[in-house]
Amino acid sequence: MSAIKQLVEAQRPPPLPPAPWTTARIAGMGMMALWLVIGVGIILFLTTEWDPEKIEKYGPRYFSGLGVTLSLVGISIVLGAIVSIPVAMGRMSKHMLFSGPAYCYVYFFRGTPLIAQLFLIYYGLGEFRVELQSIGLWGFFRDPWNCAILAFTLNTAAYQAEILRGALRSVSTGQFEGAAALGLSRIQTYRMIIIPQALIVALRPYGNEIILMIKGSAIVAIITVFDLFGETRRAFSRTFDFQAYIWAAIFYLTIVEILRNLWNMMEKRLTRHLKR
Amino acid sequence: MEHTLSLLSFGPDGWGDQIATGVLVTMGLAICTLPFGLVAGFFLALAKQSNEKALKSAAEIYTTVFRGLPELLTLFLVYFGLQIGLRQLLIFLGVPAEVEINSFVAGMIALGVVFSAFSSEVFLSAFRAIPAGQYEGGHALGLSKAQTMYKIILPQLIRIALPGLGNLWMILLKETALVSVIGLPDILRQAGIAARVSKEAFLFFGIACLLFLVLAILSSMVIRAIEQQVEKSGIRT
Numbered sequence: 001m002s003a004i005k006q007l008v009e010a011q012r013p014p015p016l017p018p019a020p021w022t023t024a025r026i027a028g029m030g031m032m033a034l035w036l037v038i039g040v041g042i043i044l045f046l047t048t049e050w051d052p053e054k055i056e057k058y059g060p061r062y063f064s065g066l067g068v069t070l071s072l073v074g075i076s077i078v079l080g081a082i083v084s085i086p087v088a089m090g091r092m093s094k095h096m097l098f099s100g101p102a103y104c105y106v107y108f109f110r111g112t113p114l115i116a117q118l119f120l121i122y123y124g125l126g127e128f129r130v131e132l133q134s135i136g137l138w139g140f141f142r143d144p145w146n147c148a149i150l151a152f153t154l155n156t157a158a159y160q161a162e163i164l165r166g167a168l169r170s171v172s173t174g175q176f177e178g179a180a181a182l183g184l185s186r187i188q189t190y191r192m193i194i195i196p197q198a199l200i201v202a203l204r205p206y207g208n209e210i211i212l213m214i215k216g217s218a219i220v221a222i223i224t225v226f227d228l229f230g231e232t233r234r235a236f237s238r239t240f241d242f243q244a245y246i247w248a249a250i251f252y253l254t255i256v257e258i259l260r261n262l263w264n265m266m267e268k269r270l271t272r273h274l275k276r
Numbered sequence: 277m278e279h280t281l282s283l284l285s286f287g288p289d290g291w292g293d294q295i296a297t298g299v300l301v302t303m304g305l306a307i308c309t310l311p312f313g314l315v316a317g318f319f320l321a322l323a324k325q326s327n328e329k330a331l332k333s334a335a336e337i338y339t340t341v342f343r344g345l346p347e348l349l350t351l352f353l354v355y356f357g358l359q360i361g362l363r364q365l366l367i368f369l370g371v372p373a374e375v376e377i378n379s380f381v382a383g384m385i386a387l388g389v390v391f392s393a394f395s396s397e398v399f400l401s402a403f404r405a406i407p408a409g410q411y412e413g414g415h416a417l418g419l420s421k422a423q424t425m426y427k428i429i430l431p432q433l434i435r436i437a438l439p440g441l442g443n444l445w446m447i448l449l450k451e452t453a454l455v456s457v458i459g460l461p462d463i464l465r466q467a468g469i470a471a472r473v474s475k476e477a478f479l480f481f482g483i484a485c486l487l488f489l490v491l492a493i494l495s496s497m498v499i500r501a502i503e504q505q506v507e508k509s510g511i512r513t
Binding site for chain 1: 333457484492
């Protein structure tokens with residue numbers, strides 16, 4: 001009979017073989033190195049070209065431009081949401097009288113570039129100066145800010161109407177039937193049953209639409225509204241310093257990333273009851 | 277009415293021929309950008325689903341940057357950045373010279389980069405929709421990785437990605453209008469010139485909008501035809 005007299009020391013596992021240098025790994029390392037070089041290059045560029053005078057002069061302007069961009073987008077999104085409701089109702093209507101015009105409206109604003117719509121409203125309507133003066137609207141259309149708000153509102157209303165329609169259609173008919181069986185009125189059905197479910201579906205597209213609007217709003221700089229991009233162009237045309245554009249890129253990326261993360265958090269929170 | 281028609285006629289008094297060349301430039305830019313954006317987007321998607329961490333994050337940085345920047349800003353960064361960069365390079369090489377970047381090329385690069393960032397997401401979700409069994413089947417048949425990709429994965433991938441890519445094409449078509457800002461004689465710029473000279477801004481910008489609409493309708497018809505063609509070759513699951 002033998003007894004264990006001595007325990008064998010536990011051995012460490014042999015070291016993993018070094019990761020092989022596959023093509024993918026080399027390519028990945030190369031590309032990360034490239035990004036590193038670009039990142040360091042941008043930081044070096046911004047620090048060597050750091051000019052306190054310019055920063056002092058243009059820094060506040062960038063922030064006021066950012067304010068203009070955000071208020072422009074905020075106002076248009078809210079106004080667009082209001083306009084989108086009748087448009088979406090028209091789109092879902094069974095009568096050609098309502099659905100036809102709504103379809104044309106959505107098709108036109110989604111099928112043409114926002115910049116062309118902006119030019120059509122700002123330059124195109126400017127041509128009817130006499131007529132507009134006679135009905136007292138010239139003061140409104142003379143201001144590029146108002147024209148930008150109008151164009152953006154009409155544009156985003158078309159997109160938001162489609163988002164709304166898609167979201168409402170995603171709610172199954174059983175929900176309507178259930179509400180009817182409970183004796184709820186049409187308005188109650190929508191307010192208490194359909195809209196809360198539809199909004200969850202619509203959440204992500206709405207977030208994407210806001211981001212698209214922030215990015216798209218840069219074009220107002222062309223009709224002389226000094227938003228973030230307008231201030232950037234002004235700073236560049238005065239200093240011929242390329243860092244003007246780099247700073248704008250940093251600003252835009254920051255807002256978009258903040259919004260995107262905010263939206264992800266919101267979606268996670270609002271859909272926590274759907275997690276299994 | 278007659279005045280309007282003469283403004284739109286082809287010939288020395290009318291703007292018809294200028295606007296027609298604008299349509300060709302717009303379509304040319306969109307069509308030239310497409311293959312570059314598709315190929316780059318496909319490889320970005322491959323990088324994003326690879327096991328290699330470095331490759332994955334490099335591709336993700338690319339998407340984050342170019343999806344977050346306004347297209348107009350990307351265009352200006354490319355247009356001015358390339359000019360300044362090339363000039364510095366030439367000074368460094370000892371041959372200082374003025375460099376002028378063609379607005380068509382700048383537009384192609386900027387729009388292609390943005391398109392590839394978005395299309396990589398479409399390709400990625402299409403990749404995820406293909407079950408692992410398809411790769412394993414290819415392996416079991418003794419196909420190499422490249423053959424599996426080309427003969428088994430790609431045909432299915434295209435079928436799944438097509439609706440998303442069609443949407444991106446529509447967006448690309450509309451984004452070409454931005455390149456008019458740096459002087460590309462596309463529909464919008466030609467319409468703008470005509471509007472300034474003839475003082476008929478509403479007419480010409482309205483026509484520009486309608487032309488974009490016609491291009492959108494034509495593209496959606498072509499996309500639908502392609503989808504039907506691809507659908508026919510696919511198996512029903």
